[in-house]
Amino acid sequence: MTDFMTQARAAEAAMRDVFPPTPLQKNAHLSERFGADIYLKREDLSPVRSYKIRGALNAMRKQQDQQLFVCASAGNHAQGVAFMCKHMSVKGVIFMPVTTPQQKIQKTRIFGGDNVEIHLVGDYFDDTLSAAQDWCAREGGHFLSPFDDADVIEGQSSIAVEIEAQLGRVPDHVILPVGGGGMSAGVTSWFGDRVHSLFVEPAGGACLRAALTAGRPVPLEKVDTFVDGAAVGRLGQRPFELLRHVPLPDVIALPEDRVCTTMIEMLNVEGIVLEPAGALAVEALGDLRSWIRGKTVVCVTSGGNFDFERLPEVKERAQRYSGIKKYFLLRLPQRPGALKEFLGMLGPEDDIARFEYLKKSARNFGSVLIGIETKRPENFTEFFARLDAAGMSYTDITNDETLAQFLI
Known part of the structure; x- marks a missing residue:
């Protein structure tokens, strides 16, 4: 030690x-x-x-004779390696997942300039890692792991x-x-x-x-x-x-x-x-x-x-987790005044963020996707109580990941 x-x-x-x-x-x-x-x-x-510049800097300074570095990264390690490639005037080949945020891809290009080339491969990091290691085995260069390297x-x-x-x-x-x-x-x-x-x-x-x-x-x-x-x-x-x-x-x-x-x-x-x-x-x-x-x-x-x-x-994620934004499916009666009746159930701190008819052909009821934001989570307890008292049928889909992927 x-x-x-x-x-x-x-x-x-x-x-x-x-x-x-x-x-x-x-x-x-x-x-x-x-x-x-x-x-x-x-x-x-x-x-x-x-912090990723630290590992890249330390590993690359110990490879002074190396002119080509290869890495796989979800974004930050890539930027550290790119920065050091330009700083040390060496070449770098960087593999990143296709799902990497554009900001990280663009910054990697900016930091590395002409000293680096970028390959977007795989939806997950482990796929990207395998592609980078395979490339390095074929083409040569020093593979620089983002974390599994002394x-x-x-x-x-x-x-x-x-x-x-x-x-x-x-x-x-x-x-x-x-x-x-x-x-x-x-x-x-x-x-x-x-x-x-x-x-x-x-x-x-x-x-x-x-x-x-x-x-x-x-x-x-x-x-x-x-x-x-x-x-x-x-x-x-x-x-x-x-x-x-x-x-x-x-x-x-x-x-x-x-x-x-x-x-x-x-x-x-x-x-x-x-x-x-x-x-x-x-x-x-x-x-x-x-x-x-x-x-x-x-x-x-x-x-x-x-x-x-x-x-x-x-x-959106923060609001849903904090309980101040919810989505639900409402069966709204197809009669005059039904929408006005529903709107009257909203509290003074409630705001409609989404309102979309999903089914308009029903004779007596229509399905509506509702998104509501409020200032305090407990407001929803009172709101749902008013819906129940009015006999309105609804389904809270806020935490239903399958429905959320298609509807929200």
């Missing part, structure tokens, strides 16, 4: 040739809410707006080196988002048992929990790609070797829609733009109140590469 800490310090020093330390900022809003000293390690303010893990550990230097001591807790596990492995290897590390992953990509349960990295049957920066179907083998003793209670899985509430709050309250993976650590605070009260806590905001074209979706 002494050797690792020496190498981590060397990696952190190498960062200074490219960019300054990312800020460690105490957040008054979160500190007051949770009764703790909450700090944000702002990896979203690195040159590529994520030099990449070492580079990510520079986050912890900076945190301790900036804080002047170690925190009580550090909260880390988990994708493939490279950053978590690096940070916890530096802190060891001096800090209580907590790990947060999206519920639709909980590969750390799966690996700890199975005793080895295992593929997930299905991955929800919304939290694209952490939507990995299998934890890396090297990260697992460093994380295999993590207690299961220290691993938190958050629903994707819930993460959206923090993205919206941080944007509106703090003016901080976080991508879904970047918001994981902050959102997890709500699950940790009893652990963190009175303590010093560092949340790693891992990335801010957010495509604002996704903002309506993020808002």
